[in-house]
Amino acid sequence: MPGPKFVRPYFYPAVYSNLDISKSYFWLSANNYNLLNNFSASLTVSAITPPIKYFTKEFIITLWDNQKFELTFSPSPSSFAFINGIEIVSMPDSFYVRGNDNPPTYVGSDFFYLDNTTALETVYRLNVGGQDINSLGDTGMYRTWNQDSRYLLGSPGNTPYLSGVKIKYTAKTPAYSALVMVYRTMRSMVDAGFHYLLRLHFCETRLEVQYENDKVFLIYINNQTAQYDADVIHMSGGNGIPVYKDYIVLVPQGSQSKQDLWLALHPNMESKPRYADAILNGLEIFKLNTTDGNLAGLNPEPAVAPPPAEQNSSLQERRTGKRSSILHVIGIVGGSIGAVIACSLIVYFFAFKQERVKDSSKSEEKSTRTLLSETSRSTTTISSSLPTDLCRRFTLVEVKEATRNFDDQNIIGSGGFGTVYKGYIEYGSIAVAIKRLDSSSKQGTREFQTEIKMLSNLRHLHLVSLIGYCDDHGEMILVYDYMSRGTLREHLYKTKSSPLPWKQRLEICIGAAKGLHYLHSGAKHTIIHRGVKSTNILLDENLVAKVSDFGLSKLGPTSTSQTHVSTVVRGSFGYVDPEYYRRQHLTEKSDVYSFGVVLFEVLCARPPVIASLPEEQASLADWGRKCYQRGTLDQIVDPHLKGEVAPVSINKFAEIASSCLHGQGIERPNMGDVVWGLEFALQLQQTAEKNPNSEDGISIKNKSSLSPHRSVMASDEDDMLSGAESHSRSTFSTDAASVTLSDPVQRPRSEGVFSEIIDPKGR
């Protein structure tokens, strides 16, 4: 049967027919895959402590259509080969080698193309914080999971955590993926000169951790940042839902053949998570070999030259005689055998207790910054005011390499700042967006410096990350994470993209609102974006919204300063807050206004201004508000949404959008309220989908159902609760799995949102 297979040879190096087992050295290949090189089972056994008598190795290879499975043993000169048992187990397609749709994250500057021509050799499979699991206890693939405690160097406080939470597998992480849970960090010692695939399994099971940004941590592999913002709730979709992530790293050859492979998890305090914590539930490490027998990437010299191909033989064609393979099948060694760890493993655990951020932020911030400064690669002097410790400074040569010398074919857009190129850094392994300041641009040095200072200090799941900048030779270039799904606008109108489903639109709006909320109240100073629009909300490969383009940003009022008075009104046509325009008084409520326009763009899939329309309809801000107030929303809602959307959800959404567009800033909600309101709209949609026949179910499409509701965007919490309660009695199910709004404690996100409103620095 074609497809990926586990191949597990078993070895019991005892005395067989007077053969001196210590003289057995051989190569083992499976079809085109080179599995073992000049291998000695007795040496392997003697290297293991505590001593064992037998062991198995595990490989992953792929069988192609119509291919016979052939195992070839090739002994060294004057030697012999043997094997005691072979296990071949099929596995689901695209499970460990996941193809281009789910590429692993490349750590560091090295690139390794992982596909079905690569043989994976299991090095470790750890049930972090749990017990050994023998092959029969696995999810049907007969994998062995080892407990990590035996590799512990010792660090107090890292007690395993066992949760009673029910694990909810998903299509992305099906039940066969893995088991168990816990918190941890480790390092291990492995063969140098190889690429390794690390699969990290996560499952958030602490009941108090429910929402995105509750726990955000950095993953360092070999002292390089593998992931800046690991957020298990975001990656998996919720508490109790497992997820795994793959990383490929090269362990370079140094003076020693064994090198440490470090894995460290560290809370990311810059994202201001609720808990200064990091978790890891399971860990698999595979050594990668290419099918041509070369060691992945580096091709170090094998101890003995491999045998010529014609001397190979297969299981089917056992040949005897000098230099042919000798097969001693003594019988399958059954039962549970601990996975062999051919090289020593040292695990070092960081202990992260569940502490509030406030208590530990200083030291964490320090360690994060230290690491970031290590990755910066400054080569020449730096203009004094730009940060060098928080983001990387690129040379012009590096930027030119990344963009093929600013090739027009790499252009992905242009804005007030200049031209934006797609580029690749780190030997082509990381895609980036490179903004090059156009010297004729109205924006200039000031915005350039603002953007660097602003973004390098801010990290949030819903903000586009600044990777670095280049200021060589008078150039002003910014390098960002590349957002592969482009701008939000590209998914709404004048587009070939298929229309976004309603829930996806809501999630995007919620994400963008959270990004803005963070700018307004999560950072040290209030930051006013001033350029909120649908082209400044970008989408990553998972359609996660990220707010971008801080070139126009301003630091807003703080408790000690006055509201900012601006001399030049900035912003884009159709989005500018009329109050700001009139009074030139800048507050964060101007962003709220612009975001209201974005919300109507999302709802109606049309641009903010269409000059050719009758005057009443030309401005989306005015027209959207009017239609909401008149109860004629159905005239303007994107026709693609009809029949899919619960009227209550649309109404709630339009109510928030309208409130954002209030003429007076003081009457507009703040972004925290907007986040809550949008989450409520999502909740209404989800509930309506569960109860399609209820009054607010999806089937109701008539005009009167799209009318203004009593506002639940009240300024005081009691009002909001009473509004929510009246809904819950008539509309919401009491299904324990769904959130019922009759219980204020369970109201989605409300506690988090309100704690932020009351004390923006309280998290």
Ligand SMILES: Nc1ncnc2c1ncn2[C@@H]1O[C@H](COP(=O)(O)OP(=O)(O)OP(=O)(O)O)[C@@H](O)[C@H]1O
């Ligand atoms: N990080 C990114 N990833 C992918 N594409 C990007 C990224 N940043 C910008 N772009 C693309 O480049 C275009 C121009 O972006 P830019 O931020 O310079 O201008 P803008 O926001 O459209 O206009 P303005 O600067 O006048 O406000 C965007 O519309 C988008 O298509």
